[in-house]
Amino acid sequence: MRVPKSERILAYVILITMASLVLAPVLAGSITAFKPQIIWVSSPPTWIFEPTLENFEFVFFTRKGWLYLRNSLIISIGSVALALILGVPAAYAFARFRFRGSKALMQWLISLRMIPPIVVGLPFYAMFLNLERTFNIGLRDTYPGLIITYQTFLLPLVIWMMRGYFADLPAAMEESAMVEGYTRLGALLRVVLPVVWPGIVATAILNFIFAWNEFFLALILAGNRTSTLPMTAGTYIVRTRVEWGNLFAVNLIIMAPVIVLTIILRQQLVKGLTFGILE
Amino acid sequence: MNESDASDNANQSVSTRFYHLTQRHRHWFFIAPALLILLAVVIYPILFSTGVSLFRVTFASQSRPFVGLQNFERMLSNDDFLQSAFNTLYYVVFSVSGSFALGFAAALLFRRVTAGKELLRLILIIPITMAPIVVGLMWNWMLDPLFGLVNWFLGLIGIPGQTMLAQASTARITVVLVDIWQWYPLVFLILEAGMATLPRAPYESARLEGVPSWLIFRRITLPMLRPVILVALLLRTVDAFRTFDIVRVMTDGGPHLTTETLSLYLYRTAFTFSKLSRAAAGSILMLLVIGLISAIMFRYLYREVELG
Numbered sequence: 001m002r003v004p005k006s007e008r009i010l011a012y013v014i015l016i017t018m019a020s021l022v023l024a025p026v027l028a029g030s031i032t033a034f035k036p037q038i039i040w041v042s043s044p045p046t047w048i049f050e051p052t053l054e055n056f057e058f059v060f061f062t063r064k065g066w067l068y069l070r071n072s073l074i075i076s077i078g079s080v081a082l083a084l085i086l087g088v089p090a091a092y093a094f095a096r097f098r099f100r101g102s103k104a105l106m107q108w109l110i111s112l113r114m115i116p117p118i119v120v121g122l123p124f125y126a127m128f129l130n131l132e133r134t135f136n137i138g139l140r141d142t143y144p145g146l147i148i149t150y151q152t153f154l155l156p157l158v159i160w161m162m163r164g165y166f167a168d169l170p171a172a173m174e175e176s177a178m179v180e181g182y183t184r185l186g187a188l189l190r191v192v193l194p195v196v197w198p199g200i201v202a203t204a205i206l207n208f209i210f211a212w213n214e215f216f217l218a219l220i221l222a223g224n225r226t227s228t229l230p231m232t233a234g235t236y237i238v239r240t241r242v243e244w245g246n247l248f249a250v251n252l253i254i255m256a257p258v259i260v261l262t263i264i265l266r267q268q269l270v271k272g273l274t275f276g277i278l279e
Numbered sequence: 280m281n282e283s284d285a286s287d288n289a290n291q292s293v294s295t296r297f298y299h300l301t302q303r304h305r306h307w308f309f310i311a312p313a314l315l316i317l318l319a320v321v322i323y324p325i326l327f328s329t330g331v332s333l334f335r336v337t338f339a340s341q342s343r344p345f346v347g348l349q350n351f352e353r354m355l356s357n358d359d360f361l362q363s364a365f366n367t368l369y370y371v372v373f374s375v376s377g378s379f380a381l382g383f384a385a386a387l388l389f390r391r392v393t394a395g396k397e398l399l400r401l402i403l404i405i406p407i408t409m410a411p412i413v414v415g416l417m418w419n420w421m422l423d424p425l426f427g428l429v430n431w432f433l434g435l436i437g438i439p440g441q442t443m444l445a446q447a448s449t450a451r452i453t454v455v456l457v458d459i460w461q462w463y464p465l466v467f468l469i470l471e472a473g474m475a476t477l478p479r480a481p482y483e484s485a486r487l488e489g490v491p492s493w494l495i496f497r498r499i500t501l502p503m504l505r506p507v508i509l510v511a512l513l514l515r516t517v518d519a520f521r522t523f524d525i526v527r528v529m530t531d532g533g534p535h536l537t538t539e540t541l542s543l544y545l546y547r548t549a550f551t552f553s554k555l556s557r558a559a560a561g562s563i564l565m566l567l568v569i570g571l572i573s574a575i576m577f578r579y580l581y582r583e584v585e586l587g
Contacts, residue, residue: 003391007391008391008392008393011388011389011391011392012392014384014385014388015385015388015389015392015399016399018381018385018403019399019402019403021460022402022403022405022406022460022464023402023405024428025417025418025421025428026405026406026409026417028421028428029417029420029421032420041423041425041426042426044431045426045428045431086312086313086316087313089308089309089310089312089313090309090310090312090313090314092309093305093306093308093309093310094310097305097306097309099306102306105310105314107577109317110577111570111573111577112317112321113514113517114517114569114570114573115321115325115566115569116517116520116521116541116542116562116565116566116569117521117523117542118521118523118541118542118545118546118562118565119324119325119328119562119563119565119566120320120321120324120325121546122328122545122549122555122558122559122562123324123325123327123328123331123559124324125549125550126327126331126336126555127323127324127327148316148319148320149320151316151317151320152317152320152321155313155316155317155320156317159313184305209408212410213408213409213410213411213412213413215410215411215412215523215524215527216523216524216542220546220550230410230412230413233410233412233413233416233528234412234416234527234528237416237419237528242419242420244420247416247420248417248420251413251416251417254410254413255409255410255413258408258409258410259405259408261408262404262405262408263401266400266401266404269404269468270468270469270472273407273465273468273469273514274469274510274514277510277580
């Protein structure tokens with residue numbers, strides 16, 4: 001697009017301002033994680049100081065941050081793995097087979113994106129309580145309990161994203177494999193999956209980010225044994241005193257892996273965030 | 280196995296019929312596991328909740344009398360519920376329109392620059408990927424009346440320190456602004472991707488004919504972008520409607536319930552005050568409202584694009 005020079009300069013000025021306003025609080029906050037305790041709160045803010053890792057050390061060991069990190073990893077990876085195992089075959093069927101109701105089912109899957117978490121979180125708590133009392137099955141404050149619950153928002157997204165990736169591949173691929181004697185499932189596993197691998201990785205990454213950042217369902221259904229990182233971040237705010245350095249250390253531990261994953265994912269991000277509706 | 284072979288051989292008719300049956304329904308082998316789980320984790324809880332909302336259930340008591348629609352009536356005549364419903368509406372209106380306007384502006388400006396696009400986009404993606412809870416905590420620090428950067432900055436230009444989150448008059452708009460900060464990049468990202476796929480020909484001919492740029496925007500960009508705009512609005516609306524995390528860490532609903540959202544209020548009703556069935560009734564009402572809103576938006580969307 002040809003643009004007059006003055007217009008382009010104005011566009012740059014505004015966009016750079018926007019980018020700075022996005023970046024400034026993130027950077028300013030993050031460096032607090034490396035400040036020694038005496039300058040956590042200082043006005044005017046201290047910009048030059050000897051960076052220290054003592055906040056991370058405190059958060060990680062004294063406050064058992066490694067435990068919460070482990071919980072977050074187990075729950076996120078576990079729920080994404082389950083969503084892929086269940087969702088990839090379903091997505092494949094939606095992409096390859098024409099059957100009555102397939103369209104309505106796909107639309108129903110998007111509609112699940114609209115459900116507020118409180119609507120499922122509330123009955124989940126009561127259902128888990130009932131299971132405990134009646135059948136002695138404990139799901140509250142357990143990894144399986146959260147991993148199953150997270151399927152409410154992960155599974156529809158996996159199916160939609162993967163359906164798009166499968167639909168991009170020519171059907172002739174499995175057909176020729178099936179002529180060579182593969183079954184449909186064999187062709188999917190041996191021929192299609194190796195090709196659609198990058199799509200699976202992109203789907204896994206985006207879903208991991210959602211599971212990793214999840215707060216509401218964890219707040220209701222996790223407990224001492226399964227607390228995740230986002231749940232513990234709030235514990236550094238006490239009415240009398242906020243441990244800002246420690247808080248930002250936790251924030252950074254939550255943010256850092258997501259930012260790295262986002263950079264890897266950036267080409268596929270929009271497709272995933274919009275459920276690939278806009279193909 | 281081949282179809283004509285099978286039909287020639289009468290002895291195989293049973294197994295053939297079974298084969299055809301499985302062939303015709305083979306998609307269910309792939310779909311059934313996912314579908315069953317979704318029925319268990321989404322549909323069953325909603326039905327369960329609907330059931331609970333018709334009884335008087337608390338965590339404390341074992342007796343559970345049937346009360347019909349009483350819980351719904353109680354909720355709809357409860358001032359705190361109505362207040363949080365109003366607040367939620369406020370969040371939806373201002374957070375959606377604010378993030379949409381900023382995101383759209385950013386996407387339009389983005390078409391006018393050349394160098395550094397990749398870096399700009401990467402920076403703007405950051406808030407989207409942050410946990411809302413982290414965003415809220417970060418802005419708590421930014422807005423601290425004593426040492427927060429916002430007040431430090433305001434102090435430099437001569438404005439005295441403000442306690443924006445503690446005052447009833449400013450808390451709500453402050454939380455909304457933080458929400459906009461986090462989500463206008465999402466609108467930007469979606470619209471920018473949509474604009475990148477627009478055909479160039481209409482623009483070039485319009486420019487050749489000297490059509491002013493605001494008219495190009497209204498007559499070409501806007502109509503062609505409509506499905507993309509609808510998707511962005513739909514996602515923002517359902518997310519603003521369920522706002523919880525940010526408010527929970529920034530104000531926890533206060534001061535005087537001015538920032539309380541429906542999600543927050545229902546959470547408190549169930550888990551602090553142990554009124555499970557009332558909270559269930561409230562959440563079903565919430566589901567009906569967002570269901571209606573998104574159904575309307577979906578109808579418009581279906582007219583624009585072929586789904587599924």
